[in-house]
Amino acid sequence: MQRIGVFVCWCGSNIAATVDVQAVSDALAKEPGVVYSTNYQYMCSEAGQNMIKNAIKEYNLTGVVVCSCSPRMHEATFRKTVAAAGLNPYMLEVANIREQCSWIHKDKEAGTEKAIVLGRTAIAKVQLNAPLQAGESPVVKRALVIGGGIAGIQTALDIAEAGFDVDIVEKNPTIGGKMTQIDKTFPTLDCAACILTPKMVDCAQNEKIHIYSYSEVESVKGFVGNFTVSIKKKARYVDENKCTGCGECTTKCPMKNVPNEFNLGMDNRRAIYIPFAQAVPKVATIDPNYCNMLKNGKCGLCAKVCGAGAIDYKQQDQIVEEKYGAIVVATGYNPIKLDKFDEFGYSLSKDVITSLEFERLTNAAGPTSGTLLRPSDGKHPHTIVFVQCVGSRDTSGCGKPYCSKICCMYTAKHAMLTREKYPDTDVYVFYIDVRSPGKNYDEFYRRAVEQYGVHYIKGMVGKVAPRADGKIMVQASDLLADEQLHIEADLVVLAAAIEPDKSARPLATMLTASMDTNDFFTEAHAKLRPVESPTAGIFLSGACQGPKDIPDTVSQASAAAAKVIGLLVKDKLTTNPCVAQSNEMMCNGCSSCERVCPYGAITYVDKEFRMPDRTTRVRRVASVNPAVCQGCGACTVACPSGAMDLKGFSNSQIMAEVDAICQMK
Amino acid sequence: MQGMMISRAKELLQDGTVNRVLGWQAGEFVYDITPAVFESAEELDAGFVYNAFCGSNLSKYLIKETIKEGKILVFLKPCDTYSFNQLLTEHRIDRDKIYVIGIPCQGKTSGEMLKAKGISGITGIKEDGDNVIVETIYGNETFARADVLEERCRTCKSKKHVVYDELMGEEGEVLDSGRFDMVAKLEAMTPDERFAFWRSQLSKCIRCNACRNVCPACSCEKCVFDNPNSGISQKAAADSFEENMFHIIRAFHVAGRCTDCGECSRVCPQNIPLHLLNRKFIKDINELYGEYQAGEEAGSRAPLVNYTTGDVEPSIVYHREGK
Numbered sequence: 008m009q010r011i012g013v014f015v016c017w018c019g020s021n022i023a024a025t026v027d028v029q030a031v032s033d034a035l036a037k038e039p040g041v042v043y044s045t046n047y048q049y050m051c052s053e054a055g056q057n058m059i060k061n062a063i064k065e066y067n068l069t070g071v072v073v074c075s076c077s078p079r080m081h082e083a084t085f086r087k088t089v090a091a092a093g094l095n096p097y098m099l100e101v102a103n104i105r106e107q108c109s110w111i112h113k114d115k116e117a118g119t120e121k122a123i124v125l126g127r128t129a130i131a132k133v134q135l136n137a138p139l140q141a142g143e144s145p146v147v148k149r150a151l152v153i154g155g156g157i158a159g160i161q162t163a164l165d166i167a168e169a170g171f172d173v174d175i176v177e178k179n180p181t182i183g184g185k186m187t188q189i190d191k192t193f194p195t196l197d198c199a200a201c202i203l204t205p206k207m208v209d210c211a212q213n214e215k216i217h218i219y220s221y222s223e224v225e226s227v228k229g230f231v232g233n234f235t236v237s238i239k240k241k242a243r244y245v246d247e248n249k250c251t252g253c254g255e256c257t258t259k260c261p262m263k264n265v266p267n268e269f270n271l272g273m274d275n276r277r278a279i280y281i282p283f284a285q286a287v288p289k290v291a292t293i294d295p296n297y298c299n300m301l302k303n304g305k306c307g308l309c310a311k312v313c314g315a316g317a318i319d320y321k322q323q324d325q326i327v328e329e330k331y332g333a334i335v336v337a338t339g340y341n342p343i344k345l346d347k348f349d350e351f352g353y354s355l356s357k358d359v360i361t362s363l364e365f366e367r368l369t370n371a372a373g374p375t376s377g378t379l380l381r382p383s384d385g386k387h388p389h390t391i392v393f394v395q396c397v398g399s400r401d402t403s404g405c406g407k408p409y410c411s412k413i414c415c416m417y418t419a420k421h422a423m424l425t426r427e428k429y430p431d432t433d434v435y436v437f438y439i440d441v442r443s444p445g446k447n448y449d450e451f452y453r454r455a456v457e458q459y460g461v462h463y464i465k466g467m468v469g470k471v472a473p474r475a476d477g478k479i480m481v482q483a484s485d486l487l488a489d490e491q492l493h494i495e496a497d498l499v500v501l502a503a504a505i506e507p508d509k510s511a512r513p514l515a516t517m518l519t520a521s522m523d524t525n526d527f528f529t530e531a532h533a534k535l536r537p538v539e540s541p542t543a544g545i546f547l548s549g550a551c552q553g554p555k556d557i558p559d560t561v562s563q564a565s566a567a568a569a570k571v572i573g574l575l576v577k578d579k580l581t582t583n584p585c586v587a588q589s590n591e592m593m594c595n596g597c598s599s600c601e602r603v604c605p606y607g608a609i610t611y612v613d614k615e616f617r618m619p620d621r622t623t624r625v626r627r628v629a630s631v632n633p634a635v636c637q638g639c640g641a642c643t644v645a646c647p648s649g650a651m652d653l654k655g656f657s658n659s660q661i662m663a664e665v666d667a668i669c670q671m672k
Numbered sequence: 673m674q675g676m677m678i679s680r681a682k683e684l685l686q687d688g689t690v691n692r693v694l695g696w697q698a699g700e701f702v703y704d705i706t707p708a709v710f711e712s713a714e715e716l717d718a719g720f721v722y723n724a725f726c727g728s729n730l731s732k733y734l735i736k737e738t739i740k741e742g743k744i745l746v747f748l749k750p751c752d753t754y755s756f757n758q759l760l761t762e763h764r765i766d767r768d769k770i771y772v773i774g775i776p777c778q779g780k781t782s783g784e785m786l787k788a789k790g791i792s793g794i795t796g797i798k799e800d801g802d803n804v805i806v807e808t809i810y811g812n813e814t815f816a817r818a819d820v821l822e823e824r825c826r827t828c829k830s831k832k833h834v835v836y837d838e839l840m841g842e843e844g845e846v847l848d849s850g851r852f853d854m855v856a857k858l859e860a861m862t863p864d865e866r867f868a869f870w871r872s873q874l875s876k877c878i879r880c881n882a883c884r885n886v887c888p889a890c891s892c893e894k895c896v897f898d899n900p901n902s903g904i905s906q907k908a909a910a911d912s913f914e915e916n917m918f919h920i921i922r923a924f925h926v927a928g929r930c931t932d933c934g935e936c937s938r939v940c941p942q943n944i945p946l947h948l949l950n951r952k953f954i955k956d957i958n959e960l961y962g963e964y965q966a967g968e969e970a971g972s973r974a975p976l977v978n979y980t981t982g983d984v985e986p987s988i989v990y991h992r993e994g995k
Contacts, residue, residue, distance in 0.1 A: 516981050593894045597762035602977040611763075624739060626893075627763050645977055647925045648892035649902055662903050 009070040009134055012043040012062045013126060016050035016075035018105055023048075025109040025118040031074060035126045040134055042066050051081050056088045063092035070098045070133040074126045076105040079541075095138035097584065097655055102129035124668055131667035135660045139584035144634050146232040146580055147332040150571050151176065153224055153514065154337035156184020157557060158549025158564045160206050162335050165568030167215035171575045174329065175210065176219045176238055178510065181286035183207050184339055188269065188363060190370040190377075192557055193420045194451040200285060200372070207287040220288055223510070225326060227334070227517045230606060230637045231544030232580045234331045242322040244293035244301065245279075249317035252289030256309035256318070257281055265297045267374075270367045273382060274374035279309045279318075283372060291317075333544050333571045334518065336528055337564070338511045340550040342503040343398050347405040351397060351501055356473035357383040359499045362393075362414065365421055379429060381498055384477060388497035391425060392481045393418050393436045394468045398504035400439065407504045409525060412554035414502035415442045419455040421500065426459040435462045435494060437483055445558070464492070471499050505554055519605075520545045528552050538567040546570050585655035586636035587643060589629040591616075593650035596627030600642035600651050608635035609642060673775065674722040676840060677747060680773065681720070682713045684745050690771050691742035694733055696726045703783040703794050707733050709744075722747070724797045724804050727780040727822055729933050731755035731765075732888040738766040746770055749777040750844060751824075753833045754931035754967030755888035760835075761970050762929070764891050774836035776844065779817060779825035781806075784943065786820055824934025824947065827851035834968055851932070852955045854948060870916065876942040877915035883936035883946055889926035896921075923949040928957060928976035931967040960984050 015032040017023035028046040036044035043066045047055050050073055062068060071094065073085050078101040086096035104122040112118035150166050152159045155177030166173040175182060186192075189199040210216050225237040260277035267276040269283055278297035281289060291309075299306040300320055310318035342363055345353040352359045358381050360368070371377035381388050395414055398406030415438070422434045441463070443449040455461045468483040481494040507526040515522045520540040521529040528547050531539040538547050548567040549560040589600075591614065601609040612630050615623050629651065631642075642651045643658065652658055681693045697708040697719040705725045710716045729752045737744050748756055753774065759765045781797060781804050793809035804820060806813045818826070829851055831844025858866055884890045884897065896902040897918065904921065932954055936946040957964055961975035961983065 513981055593892070593899070595762065595764065595891065595893050597764065599762075599977050602973060603979070605979075647889075647929070648894060649896050649899070650893075659901070659903060 009040050009136075010042045010066065010068050011038075011040045011070045011072060011130055011133055012059070012066060012068040013038075013041055013045070013072045013074065013130065014050050014055075014059055014062075015044070015046035015104075015122075015126070016055070016073065017046065017048045018076060018109075019048065022075070022105050022109040022122075025112050025115050026104060026122045027115060027119040028122075030119050031104070031122045031126060034123045035072075035074075035130065038127055038130045040070075041130060043068065050075050051084055056084075059085070059088050060092040063089065063094055068094070070094075070100075070136060072100050072102060072126060072129045072133055074102040074104045074122060074129070077101075077103045077107070097139040098133065098136050100129040100133045100136065102126045127670070128664045128667040131663040132660045135657065135663055136655070139654055141584045142582040142633060143579040144232055144582045146575060146577050147234070147330045148575050149173065149329070149331050150333045150335060150575060151234070151236055151329070151331040152335045152337055152548070154184070154339055154508075154549070154551070155179075155182030155210075155218065155220070156337060156339045156549065157186045157203060157206070158339065158551075158560045159184070159335070159337035160203075160210055161561050161564035162337060162546075162548045162568045162571070163216050164206065164209055164213070165565050166571050166575075167213045169568075169572040169575075170215070171572065172215050172217070174217045174219060174238075174331075176222050176224055178221070178223050179282070180221045180243065180280075180290070180292040181207075181282045181288070182210060182218060182220060183285075183287065185363075186557065187283060187285075188271075188366055188370075190366045190373075191420060191424065193416045194445070194447040196420070196424075204285040204287075207285065211287045218288060219327070220290075221292060224514060224517065228605070228607065229330075230635075232332045232574070232577075234334055234544065236329055236331060236334070238327045238329065240325040240327060242295075242324050243290070244295070244298070244318065244320055244322045245291045246317045246319050246322075247288060247290050249315045250290040250313075251315050251317075252281060252286075252291070253314070254281055254291070255312050255314070256291055259308050259312045261306065261308060262297050262299060265294060270374045271361075271364050273364060273367060293318075293320075333546060333574050335546045335548050335567050335571060336511075336514065336518070336520065336540070336551050337548040337567075338508045338514060338551040340505040340554065341508055343406065343506050345397065345501065345503055348397060348501075350470050351394060351468065351499070352471040352473055352479070353501060356471075356479060356499075357381075358388075358473070358477075358479055358497065359471060359501065361501050361503045362417055362421065363503075365500045369421075369424065379425065386497075387429065387432075389431065390433045390494065390496045391435070391498045391500065392468070392471075392479075392494055392496040393422060393434070393500045393502065394471075395436065395438045395502045396467075396504075397501040399502075401504070407506060407525060409554065410442065411502075411504045412442070413505065413556045416445075416448060416451070416556060418500075418502050419443070419452045419461075422461040423451075423455040423459045426455075426461060433462070435464060435481075435496075437464050437466055437468050439465070439467065445556075466492075505550065507551055511551055518542060518545050538563055538570055544574065582634060583638050584633075585638040585653060586633045587631045587638065587640070587651055587653050588633075589631055590650045590652065591626075591628040593648050594626075594628040594646075595648050595650070596629065597647065599645040599647065600629055603641045603645040604636075605639065605641065606635050606637050608632045608637075673841070674720070677722055677773070677775065678716050678720050680840070681710070681716055681745055684771065685713060685716075689743065690745040692737070692740075692744040693720070694730050694737060694744055694746040696721050696728065696730075701794065702796055703781075703786070709733075709737065722775070724778075724781040724799050724817075725783065727938055728886070729755055729888060729935050731759055732886070732891060734765045734770060735759065735891055738769040743769050743771055745773065747773050747775050748833065748836065749775060750831050750833050751777070751829065751931070751933050753835045754830070754965070755933050756967070757835050757970040758929060758931050758967035759888060759891070761967070761972065762891075772836045772838075774833035774839040774843075776841035777825075777831065779821045779828060781817070781820050782822040785822075786815075789815070789820070822934070822938060823945070824932075824938065827853075829932060829965075835970065852951060854945075855951050855955050858948065858952070873944050874916045874919055875912065876944055877919065878942060879915055879918065880941060882939040882941065883919075884922060886935045886939045887922075887926065888931070888933065888935070889929045890922070896925075919944075919946060919949060923953060926950060927953040928964075928974040929966055930954065931965070960988060 013035045015028045032044045032046040089099045090096040102125040149172040152163045152175045155175045163173045186203045221243050222240045225239040228235045256279045260279045262278035266272040279293045295301045367373040399411040443452040464485050466484040466486040470482040472480045479496045481496050483492045520542045530537045531541045546567040548564045640653045684690050693710040696705045699706040703725045796807035798805040827849045830846045930950040934947050
C-alpha cells in the first residue's frame, strides 16, 4: 500500500472560488492510502512546493497527488518538486481541478463534488504507479521549414546563422510568398521587393539552406529530434541544375493566354514561365495544364530554344526522404474567396477588385507597370471607394469571425499613396473601426486622414452596383452623420479577410499539430509559448498561427528560429519513460500493434518459450524499442489480448481511475 | 464427395505430402459432427465423415496443429477459407505446414431447424440436388435444402474459395445475399427497442464460452476473460448485465478481424444471434472506410489498424445520429 500525500491548490481564487478546497482536502484525507492531506493558496509557489517536500520527508510519502491546474501547466514543476525530496518523479499524479472543474462550473457544491471525484481518481491511479526512469534520444541537427514566404525565409536564415542546416519546402516555383506581390510596406513605405529580394537571395546563397521549391510535404513520421519527412518534388519539366533562368523559353512559348497567378489573373503568362524577375530559384517551370507538348505531344519549342538543354518533358515527380530534428510551419495565408459577398459586386464588375489586386495595379512589375488604371477600360479612376472588413469580424457565417488585422493599415497605405500620386482622385474609406495599434501605426493612419485628405467614413457599404456607363454605384451609410450616401465610383477596392492556406489542415494532420476552428495552428500556450505547437518539435512561424503583418511575422519567425536553435544545440533529449511494453507470455504475434504504431517502434522477434509441459516452443512476439516509442498508446488499444501495456498509463491504472469515478458516494 | 475426399487424403498420406488429415467425424449423434485429426488410411475409413451436417470451421484447429511436426491436410469450405486467410494475416498459423483442399458447399443443414420441424431419431443425411434426405429411425424425410439451412448459410457471403492448394468440385462466386438486412432492421429501431432486443437475447447467455472457444478470431494465447489480471476475467456474474458486457467486449475484440463465418451463433446452445453484433461492426466498417472483407486477402491491412488522411473524422457518430 502506498503512503499518499494529497495537496489541494486554491490557485488564488481560480479554484477556491468554485471549489470548497477545505472540503476537498478533508474528503480525500479519508481515501485509502492517504496519510496526509492539505490545501494551500498557490501550490506551485516556492512555499507550496516546500510544503510538498517537507510532507514527503515527514510522513514518509511514497506517492503524491496534487489537485491543481492541468498537468500540461505544472506536471513538470511538481515532478521536479517530488524528485527534489527523493521520490521518483513518476510517483506524482496531477488531478486537474481547474480547467476541467472550477473554470467550467458555476455551482460551488457541484464543483466541490467533482473535484473530490477527480482527486479520488488520481489517488486510485497513484496506488498503482511504479517508479520509472527516463532514457535519452539523439537529435538530428537539421530543421525543416514548411513554406517559403517571409516567415519561412526569416526563420531559415536565423537557424542557418546559428550554424544548423535548414531546408525550406515551398509549394510554388519560387520562394518569397505573398510579400513578393505587395508594392509598398507600411508604416515606412519601403518597397516590398527591395527589402525582401535580398533575403531571398541570401537564402539561395547560404550554404546551410537548401530550398525545395515547387515541392510539397508528402508524409511526416517520427517525433521531436527525429522526424523523417517525405518531400514530393513536383515535376517542373525543367532541370533545375541546367536552367540558367535566361527566360528565352518564356518569350518563345506559343501558349500566350495562361492566366498569370502572380498578377492574380489580371494579365497572362506563357505555359513555361518564371513567376517574376527576382524569383528564387530563377528557374523556368512548365505548367502541365497548358503546355501543348505535355498535353498533346506537339510543339517542343522551348526545348529547341533552350541553350542549356534544360527542358525535360519526361521529368517525373520525385520523392525525397530527409531527417530533421525540428519542423517549422510557415504556411501563411490567402485572401478569402469573395463569391459569398455578392452585395459588393466582385463578380459583376472588373472594376471591383481586392486589395491584393490593387497592390498589383500599383506595382511597377504589375500588369499596368505601376500606373493605376481601371481593369475594365484602362482609364484613370477619379473616385475610389475602399471597403474594409469584407468578411472579417463577420459573425453571419459568410465570412470569418476574427479581425484580419492587416487591412486597416494597408487600406490607409493604399488611400494615402493614391492621393499622393493622383491628387485629383477622391478617395473614400468605409470602416467599422480603424485599428492601428503598433509602433508608428496610428500616426500613419492619421497622416492619411489629416495630410492626404482621405474621406474616412464610419459605416458599412450596403450595396455595390455597376452601371452600364461604367460607373459603379456605391450605397453606404455614414453612421456618424446618420445619413445614406450614394457615391458614383470608378473603382471599388475590397479589403478581403485573410484565412490560413488550404494546405495547412492536411499538414496539421500529418504533423499531429492542433488547429483552431478557423484552421489557424494552435500555440502550446497563447501567452507564454506562442511559437511552439503543443506537439513537441513543431514550431509556428507567421500567419499560419494567426493574422499578422510583416513586422509581427518577422518577429515571430525569429522567435521560432530561437526555439528551434534551442532544440538543435542539444545532443540528446530526455525521453518520456511512459512507453509501451509487451507481455510476451500473452502476445499472439498478430501484428496489430505494429500496424498502428505511428513511430515504427514495434518489431517482431521469434523467441523460444518453455511451455508448461517442459517442451520448448518458438513464438512470434512483439518487441518495443523504448527509444523510439512515444507513449501514444495506440498499440495498447489495438492489442486484442491486452498483452501491450503503457508504463505510467497501464490498462489497470486506467480501469482503476474509471472505477474511482464510477464509485458511489 | 466424402469418398473422393477420403481417397485423395489417402493418396497424400501415402506419398508423404502430409502426415495428418484434419476433417470431421461423427459425434455422439450423427448430426453432432466434430472436427478430428486422422493419421492413417485406416482411421480415415473408420471415421472420416463429410455430409450436410459438417458445418464446423476447421481453420482455428490449425493453430495448435501447425505447432506440431509435419504437414497437415485440411479440407476447407469457402467460408472457412476466409478464416484461414485471416489467421495467416495474424501469423497464427504456419502456411508451410498446411495443404489446403477447397471443397464445395451447398449450405449446411441445421439440426435445430430439423428439430423445429419435428424430426427426431436422426440416423443419417443425404443430399440430392436441392433436397436433403434425412434418415431417421422412423423412416426418411425429404426437405428442400433451403428450408432447413443454418442461418449463416441462408445469408451465405461467398461460394468462392479465397485460398487453396487444390480444389475439388466446381468453384463458386461471391454472393450478395442480404446478410446485413437484419442489422439494418436493428438500426432502424429506437435505442430503447434495440436495448430491449439485446437484453432479451443476451440475458439468455449461460457463459458457457462456446462462442469464444469456436471463434477463429478468438485465438489469443491468453484470453482476457481467462486472465485474472485483466480485471474482467471469468467469474460469477456480479450483476445481471455482466453477460451483456462479455459479448460486447468480445465483439470489440474481433472487430475488423471477424470474417463473419457465423460459428458463434451456430454453436450457441441458447440460440443467441451473436453474429449480428459482429455484422454490425462489419457493416459500419464498410460504410465508414469502404468495403472490406476480413480474410479475403492474406496480409491485407484492415481499416481499423490502418490510417489514411482520408479517414472519417471522429465526429462520425454525431453525423450518423448515434447509429
